[in-house]
Amino acid sequence: MAKKVRSVVVHLADEIPLPVEPLWTLESAAVLLLVSVSSLKSWLRKHKDDIQIGPKLYQGSPGRRRRLLRSSEIQYIRSVLVSTVWRSPEWGSSATKQARLASQQEIRFRQRPEAKS
DSSP: OHHHHHHHHHHHHHTSOSSOOOEEEHHHHHHHHTSOHHHHHHHHHHTTTOTTSOSOEEESOGGGOEEEEEHHHHHHHHHHHOOSSOOOOOTTSSSOHHHHHHHHHHHHHHHSOOOOO
């Protein structure tokens, strides 16, 4: 009997296209993206019409469902949130005036042409 069941399982597994894209809960994705879960939820709400974010996936019953993210969505969100370019604080941000001035001076210093010897 066990041999018969095993052959059926192997037969069904042959039809699944591999590799299967991993799915992550919001809590796990937040750890990978270095943001809080509430920040990730608000980012997803704000960018719900983004073409890179696929249809919503849920696990569990309707009363206790958990949102899942595909690994490709996490990679896209990370590319949007993390950049190699340092952005200075905006004037309307909560940064102190001294920090804003220091960041602007640093940007001006980096943009100066090199002195020719």
